[in-house]
Structures are given as C-alpha cells and as structure tokens.
C-alpha cells in the first residue's frame with residue numbers, strides 16, 4: 001500500500017458495520033465467498049445467482065444509495081466473467097468500476113456492500129488495495145483496455161498463459177485512451193478479450209458516431225433475423241424459389257455489409273463475437289469460452305444490456321437511475337430529507353448560464369458526458385444549437401473549444417475538477433500558450449464525499465495556477481458564483497472558476513451578475529486592531545468567518561479576507577498584511593502542494609517578507625483522501641470553523657509564548 005494513502009481495505013469492514021440487509025435468505029449467494037464457490041455451481045444455477053445478487057443490490061442501494069442502474073445492468077456480466085474465467089489468476093479489468101457491485105459481491109465483499117462509499121467502508125469503485133480481484137484501480141473512464149493490454153504483454157513476457165479480460169461500457173469505448181489502446185492491441189496481436197457492455201447509455205444517453213455504429217449493430221440484429229426469414233420465404237416458393245433467393249442474396253450481402261456486426265472491429269484487427277444477450281448467463285459464458293479460444297489476437301465480445309435491468313423504475317428512467325440516493329423500493333421514489341435545502345451550485349450554474357447565453361450569442365457551452373451533473377442539461381434544452389455534449393472526451397472538449405475561440409466564439413467548458421485533469425496538455429498547449437478565450441467551469445472541486453480519491457477535485461489549483469495566462473478563481477457562495485461566471489466569460493483569455501459539490505449556503509441569486517475586478521480580494525472582517533489575518537477562498541471563506549467569531553470570543557481579533565482569485569493574487573493587499581500582521585493563515589479546500597498558500601509564500605519570498613510574518617497554510621496534506629461524508633473528511637483536515645479556530649489559536653499562543661519568552665530573556 002502506498003505510504004501516503006489511507007486504509008480503506010475491505011478487511012474487517014464487514015465486521016465493523018452490521019448491515020441490516022443481508023443475504024441469509026439468499027440460498028446460493030450466502031454460499032459464495034469467492035468466485036471459486038461460484039464456479040462450483042452448475043451453469044443452470046447462474047440465473048438464480050444473478051437474481052439473488054440483483055435483489056441484494058436493490059435492497060442495499062435502497063438504503064445507502066450508489067450506482068444502482070449501472071450495477072444492475074452488469075450483474076450477469078460479472079457472474080459470467082467469474083464463471084468463465086479462473087479469477088484471480090485470469091485478470092478482469094473493469095472500466096470506471098461504478099458498475100462492478102456484483103463483482104464486489106462475488107469477490108468476498110458481499111457483507112460489506114452496505115458500507116459502500118461510507119467512511120471506513122468499501123470503495124464505490126475499484127481499488128487494488130481492497131481486493132486481489134480488483135486488478136486495476138478505476139473511477140475515471142476509458143482506462144481498462146490500456147491497462148489490460150499492459151497486463152497481457154506482461155503475461156506474454158513471463159511466458160504465462162492466463163487470460164486478460166477488460167470490461168468497458170459503450171460510452172467509455174469512444175474515450176480517446178480506449179481508442180488508442182484498441183489501435184495498439186489490433187497491431188500487437190496479443191491475446192486479449194474485451195467485453196463490451198453496450199446499454200446505449202453513458203450517464204445520459206450515449207452520444208457520437210461510434211454510438212451510432214453500435215446502434216446500427218443493434219438494429220442489424222432485427223435485420224439479420226429478417227434476412228433469414230425472407231430467405232426462407234423465397235426458398236419456399238415452388239420451382240423459382242431457390243433462384244430468387246440466390247439473386248436476392250447479392251443485394252442482401254451488400255446491405256448486410258453496411259450493417260454487419262463487427263465489420264469495423266475486424267478492420268481494426270479484432271475478432272468479433274456477438275451480439276450476445278448480456279442478461280443471458282448461458283449465452284455470455286458460451287461467448288466468453290469462445291473468446292478464450294481465440295489465440296491469434298484480441299477479441300471483442302459484444303454484450304447488449306439494459307441499464308437498471310430487473311428494477312422497473314430504473315429501467316424506465318435509465319438516465320436518472322445511473323446512480324441514486326436511498327429510495328423506496330416499492331415506488332422508486334427518493335427518500336429525501338424533510339429540510340428544504342438551498343439551491344446547489346450546479347443548479348445556480350445551469351440557470352445563470354442560460355441567462356448569460358440569452359444575452360450573448362457568442363457563448364457556446366460544452367459538457368463531456370455530464371449534462372445533468374454540471375447543470376448543462378438546462379442549457380442543452382434551451383440552446384440546442386449552442387451547447388454540445390461531446391461524450392467522455394475531456395481532451396477533445398478543450399481543443400474543440402480552442403478551435404471555436406480562434407474563430408471568435410466564447411466557448412465555456414464545464415467539467416468536473418477531477419475529469420479536467422485528463423485535459424491538462426490541451427489546457428496548456430491548445431488554450432494557454434495561444435492565450436485563447438476559453439472559460440473553464442469546474443464543478444465538484446474540493447472534497448466530493450463518497451466517490452473518494454479518484455473523484456476528489458483537489459489538484460485543480462496546483463495544475464491551473466502554474467500555467468501562464470490562466471486566471472483562477474473560486475466563489476465563496478452561489479451569489480458570487482454568478483459574478484464569477486460573468487467575470488470569467490467576459491475576460492478575453494483563459495479563465496477558470498471552481499466550485500464545490502452540493503448546496504450553496506442559501507444567499508439570494510436574483511441580483512444581476514456583477515463584473516469583479518480581476519485579482520482583487522474582498523475584505524470581509526477587519527476592526528483595524530487585528531494582528532491575525534485569515535485569507536481564504538471559495539468554500540473556506542464562510543468557515544473562516546465563523547472561526548473569526550469564535551476567536552473574538554477568546555479575545556483574538558482576526559481580519560478575514562476573501563481572496564476570490566488564486567491567480568492573479570491581490571499582491572498589494574497580501575504584502576500589506578504581511579507587513580502589518582504577525583500571523584497570516586491561508587485556508588483552502590485543495591492540496592497544499594502548489595496551492596494558494598504556496599502562491600502566497602512565493603509572493604512573500606519574492607518581496608523579502610517571509611521573516612516578517614508567521615505564515616500558516618491550511619489545506620489538504622500530501623495524501624490520498626479516502627471516501628466518506630464530506631463534512632467528516634473536511635473536519636479531519638481541520639477545514640471547518642472549529643479546525644480553523646483551533647489552528648489560529650494554537651499559533652497565536654506560540655507567538656505569545658515567544659513574545660513573553662523574548663521579553664523575559666531581555667529582562668534577564
């Protein structure tokens with residue numbers, strides 16, 4: 001295990017939690033502790049195992065929430081893979097991992113499922129440290145074929161014979177890296193099995209030309225059935241029947257070539273097995289067995305599945321049910337908290353974006369497969385010609401935007417902080433070096449909760465702040481988000497705004513957005529006599545204000561600044577603080593390395609002020625942050641009002657001790 005990560009292993013987790021839902025009444029499932037137990041069953045028992053797993057997932061998700069629809073759609077795939085392959089000797093590599101709950105259940109984590117995504121519980125995705133069956137960690141899309149190909153090559157180099165199978169969804173397949181891997185796999189001709197989980201869905205409906213191709217294969221299923229029926233009918237016509245059938249065959253073959261399943265795949269150097277009903281364990285096992293016998297190169301097994309399979313509400317609304325919170329099983333209705341909550345940042349963003357686009361027809365909005373998660377669904381609805389869902393293609397999204405910016409449009413890319421990591425070179429090479437007017441909005445910045453280390457948006461400050469021309473800002477609340485949206489879009493070069501997951505703090509959002517002065521901080525609390533300054537931005541501004549109130553009760557006055565901009569810094573203000581205060585505390589919900597606090601230290605160093613003032617940087621240290629409730633995780637790193645209060649107080653005490661120590665020694 002890496003030194004700096006937190007333990008979230010499955011070992012012992014099941015014991016610590018006592019799930020109310022269990023599998024005791026599930027005859028087969030309770031006997032399966034490892035895939036070897038599954039493989040001892042007869043093939044005709046597999047549908048029953050799948051049924052029990054499905055029921056267990058529905059019951060558990062109804063209580064704890066999770067990737068319900070995605071995982072229900074992949075139950076039979078998991079059962080068939082662990083049945084057909086000798087896992088863990090044969091390697092299964094899951095893409096994203098959000099659909100792998102059945103895999104978790106079959107690989108020793110059944111009783112821990114109710115702990116999924118909770119602090120101390122099992123991960124919602126795949127983690128090597130959690131299980132030997134999780135051969136490759138995941139969370140982001142389109143990685144499985146590359147990783148599996150690497151494992152296949154390692155196998156070949158060691159002279160071993162086991163199988164390597166990557167499972168990938170139809171929306172992740174067009175992701176750039178998956179395409180790059182297919183390109184190389186077809187060329188290397190090593191043994192590799194790719195199981196395509198084709199449910200016609202990303203989170204939203206899948207988009208793109210490759211999706212169109214897969215749809216044509218689905219449609220061809222109907223066509224080929226028709227073709228055989230027509231052939232039989234023609235042949236049945238007395239005397240001329242056979243000749244008619246032969247004549248029609250040429251035409252039919254030409255037609256068939258246009259829609260022939262796997263034609264494109266074959267061209268790329270893969271064998272194609274399909275299409276298989278992805279909910280028929282017998283057909284799946286048979287197809288995988290067939291794939292195991294392909295020895296001269298890679299093979300794709302094309303399984304057609306239904307997202308949410310087996311749970312009516314999820315099948316009826318596959319988009320909404322990709323992931324869900326707790327729900328009532330009978331109705332599918334969400335179990336909501338009774339307290340009315342403020343609008344989410346995402347909702348405010350979507351609404352504001354529509355307003356801004358109505359006023360400026362040059363604005364174009366883009367999402368990379370996350371329309372509802374980013375609020376861009378509203379924009380797509382309202383401005384279908386000026387909004388694009390590019391699919392799981394963050395890199396393309398940014399360079400596509402850069403192209404538009406070259407022609408005078410104002411593209412706005414709305415991507416979760418964690419997924420924008422994919423497009424770092426595009427930000428540098430295609431946008432910032434050319435100083436193009438592309439605006440970046442990063443939802444889910446900071447700690448995101450249950451989705452854990454692969455999804456926390458903690459690196460954006462470090463990776464964006466380092467790039468010349470880039471401007472970086474973060475709002476303290478949803479009202480300021482609106483101002484920053486206008487400011488960033490109006491700025492004639494690259495600008496990025498990051499904001500957190502979840503609800504705002506409830507401030508009014510009906511005032512027209514205001515332009516903010518770039519690089520100007522906001523003084524929020526100052527009584528003139530304070531010798532402590534807390535400088536925060538984004539989600540840490542309000543906790544800092546609260547901390548200042550607590551400190552005041554202890555007789556410690558603190559000036560509180562909303563930095564607003566991580567880049568450029570309000571150098572005038574920060575240097576003045578450094579010259580007049582004895583303690584300067586920076587607070588941010590981001591990694592400390594390369595963060596805002598580092599930027600402030602650099603500024604003070606450049607101005608010879610590091611010795612003048614004590615600087616304390618608060619943020620996330622150099623370790624992986626596990627999954628769990630966001631509030632709890634933030635508190636763990638001292639990133640709440642109490643934590644800020646405590647840290648400031650401790651440091652004031654140290655300074656006081658030094659001062660009294662120094663004066664005592666002077667007296668002596």
Ligand SMILES: Cc1ncc(C[n+]2csc(CCOP(=O)(O)OP(=O)(O)O)c2C)c(N)n1
Pocket residue numbers: 070073096098099139140141168169170171172173197199201202203307322368369370392394419422
């Ligand atoms: C790089 C990246 N971008 C976006 C996401 C968010 N995301 C998670 S699952 C998903 C849809 C994946 O669709 P597909 O691979 O077809 O699997 P399905 O959920 O349909 O089973 C998306 C877009 C991600 N995980 N990684």
